[in-house]
Amino acid sequence: xxxxxxxxxxxxxxxxxxxxxxxxxxxxxxxxxxxxxxxxxxxxxxx
Numbered sequence: 092x093x094x095x096x097x098x099x100x101x102x103x104x105x106x107x108x109x110x111x112x113x114x115x116x117x118x119x120x121x122x123x124x125x126x127x128x129x130x131x132x133x134x135x136x137x138x
Contacts, residue, residue, distance in 0.1 A: 096121050105133045 092109040094117060104127055106117055113131055120126045129135055 106131045107133050
């Protein structure tokens, strides 16, 4: 599964290979605190 996060004034961030525990972390860190969780992004998958 894929999740895209949109925050006003920022670029869209796409997270890949999501599961419930990753989703919880994304909500807590990215949505609530504005901190991108780079290890789950589509860019991290390409490395």
